[in-house]
Amino acid sequence: MAGCSSDKPKADPLVVATPPATVLIATTTIPGLGSVLSSGGRPLYVFSPDHHAVVTCTGACSGTWPPLRTAGQARAGAGVKAGDLGTVTSEGFDVVTFQGWPLYRYAGDTDSTQARGQALFLNGGPWYTIRADGEIVTTGSDRS
Incomplete structure (x- = not known):
């Protein structure tokens, strides 16, 4: 039947x-x-x-730019200093920070x-993306 579907909408993985x-x-x-922070x-x-x-x-903005949330803490991978990581609370969730910048x-x-x-x-x-040394990458894009 047209207009009927049992398919559930897929959740946004972000x-x-x-x-x-x-x-x-x-x-x-x-x-x-080049090399930039990732999760x-x-x-x-x-x-x-x-x-x-x-x-x-926050609000509608976070639909396009979801903050990186955690229920605990951030863990540093290779090349990332653990001391540069932290969290800040926003809208009831802990958001991961890097050198004070929310990610x-x-x-x-x-x-x-x-x-x-x-x-x-x-x-x-x-x-902007950010490097593991804290440099904010202000040039370049990948919009091709």
């Missing part, structure tokens, strides 16, 4: 109802950007308006070789 107990922060290599093989981003460990991308993922990234959110100006500011 938005989790129950955050994991630990989150591994590692690095991945993105063509044109689950996907690049992580910082949002320029976030200052002093304050998450400013986000971009819903438009579909595999580990792209950073489609790089240098986008959305939701009131630019979004």
Whole structure:
């Protein structure tokens, strides 16, 4: 029958109802950007308006830019210093931080070789990837 379906909508893998107990922060290599922080093989981003460990991308913004949430703590992978990791509470969840910057993922990234959110100006500011040494990558993009 037209219009009827028993298929359930698929959950967005970036938005989790129950955050994991630990989150591994590692690095991945993105063509044109080099080695940047990642989690689950996907690049992580910082949002320029976030200052002093304050998450400013909330509500509808977090649908496109889900903050990296954890129910426990972040764990440092190879090349990442554990002392650079922390958490801050936002909207009732712990969000992973790196050197005080809240970390986000971009819903438009579909595999580990792209950073489609790089240098986008959305939701009131630019979004950038960040390296394990703390350098914010402000150039380049993967929007081909």
